[in-house]
Amino acid sequence: MSTGMYEGAIQDLIDALGRLPGIGPKSAQRIAFHILQSDSEIAANLVEAVRTVKERVKFCTQCGNVSEETECRICRDPRRDGTKICVVEESKDVIAIERTREFRGKYHVLGGAISPIDGIGPDQLRIRELMQRLSDSTITEIILATDPNLEGEATATYLARLIKPMGINVSRLASGLPVGGDLEYADEVTLGRAFEGRTNL
Amino acid sequence: MSASQTKLYRDEAIILRTQKLGEADRIITLLTKEHGRIRGVAKGVRRTMSKFGARLEPGSHVDIQMHSGKTFDTITQVEAIMNYGEALTEDYQRWTIAHAILETAERFTQQEEEPAQQEFQLVVGGMKALAENRYDSSLILDAFLLRSLSIGGYEPSMTACSRCEKPGPHRYFSLVGGGSVCMDCRPSASATASSEALELMQALLKGDWDVAEKSEPRHRREASGLVTAYLQWHLERGLRSLPMVERA
CATH class of the missing domain: 1.10.8.420 (RecR Domain 1)
Structure with missing residues (x-):
């Protein structure tokens, strides 16, 4: 070049x-x-x-999402449920979840996932900011929506270990079979997770 | 390249590292049994519909088929032998140790495509012991580091003086001097080491787990300190994952 x-x-x-x-x-x-x-x-x-x-474009002082103001549109919206926070890795993930229209709470963007081999530990992510937000007693549920790969899982494990002792409900996104696919093509890890997390009908 | 005629080749491998590439691909660093350390492209594995993305995670032991290419080889098929990483994410401490093991293995196999069967077996063994929670995870890491050093030709002396071979144990331990050093040979910047810590290191290197498991926490801490300092000195550039390991 x-x-x-x-x-x-x-x-x-x-x-x-x-x-x-x-x-x-x-x-x-x-x-x-x-x-x-x-x-x-x-x-x-x-x-x-x-x-x-x-x-x-700056980063929201509350959640770390991209924003043109000091606080992003979601954090400013009074209709959003402030008792629930969904933790994601990137701003792009906020948009992906918003598209589902399933979640009406607020977000927290970590800026990545813990990966020691790449030199990324808890201190390199916005975990301290999250813990600061949690000191507000109105928050009752944390949804960990990090990527369903090993770094994402380990980050979720780490966060759950920090947050659970505070008496806040911690949940993790389910993982399983993609809609519109064939069962026989599913890999054993995903299929195993789908079995583990099966629901009663 | 050894497989240049056939284009397609198959091997057993453990995944050391994954990096994002482009939209949905990943570059996978693998330590293979026959072909040493290689890097391969896995296409489309970041899409949720990917059929083998879940098997190509750090720490997975896989049976893999590759297609040799110009800069990178392409991964065409993957079968899982054991997904060690999957079991380890539920325990943060053990997961950070797994990362330290994988990073060390990458650093000890500097030359790509140079067969490293001993190191491969060592990584598989280490991940297995870690996933099964067979021993204290901090001890597993130190055993792995000592044996990697040994395979790489940097085995520290833990009994006899590394300079004059006077039988030990000696009170001094030198990073520059290759381990245990006697009173007369010790370089100026030598650390002191207790005989218990040296005995523990010897047990970890030889796989004498009965002795290792009986050791006291303070000697384990001392041995860990000596092993990591010795390792960092020989690798020149520090390991990034090591400071993040939570030692018990």
Whole structure:
């Protein structure tokens, strides 16, 4: 990538685009030429959008979700149930849960999961902030919605160990069979979990 | 590459580390029985519908089929032998120890594709002992670290002086000097070690669990301190998971 074929500005743009996730040198070149050939208004909008996102978007002081104010829309909403907090790894997970329309409580974004091999421990996540929120006695339930992989499970185990002694109800998202799939293709871990968490009819 | 003619190859492996790649893929670092440490791409494993994502988690012992590629090999099929990691997430302390074991194994197999059968067997054994909760988990970790050092050619001396071979036990322990050192040979920055801690380390290295389990907590702490300091000195760069291990 460092051996640029084009001169000056166009190569700078290709290099900048190439650093984005999922964009290789070929795609970067294609996007750069698309921008070059399109109306200057489209380019100006793009520049403006990139600038404002960096300027305006902050992290909610309460839950750590992305927000344009000091507190995010969900934390500010008085209709949301403040007694329940759903703990997730990333802001993207908040949106995924919001899409279900099942949960009307508030969120807490950890910013990742505990993974000692990558140097991420409890102190690198927003766990201290969560514990601070829990000192408010109105909170009665914590739903741990970390990813259903080992890092997520271990993070949930760690949090449960911290929170349970406080007398707060701690629950973990169920895991099991994906809707719309065939049983025979399920892996043994997922199928085993589905068995463990089966429900009475 | 040893399997360049066939393109497809099969091996037994333990998963050391996973990293996200692109939208839904992962790069999986594996320690295999025949091919040493390799990195492979697992496509689409982060999607909820993935058929083998659950088997490709750190600590899993798997039977794997790979397709050799230019930069990375692609993982095409996975069968679980034992999902050790799955059993360990319910116990935070043991899970952090599992991570320390996996990271150590990665560091001791520096060269990719260089067969490391002893280290492989050692990791499998360590994960098994940990998942079955067979011994005190802190002792399992120290035993694993000592044996990894031994396989790597850095076995510390725990009885005779490492310099003049004068029979011990000696009171001094030197990271630079290769373990136990006698009064006359000791370098200036030597630590002191109790004979009980050295005896415990010897027992852990040789797999004498009866002796190891009878040791007192303070000697276990001392031995852990010596082992980790010795390990960090030989690895040059510290292990990231080790400070996060909760020692009993």
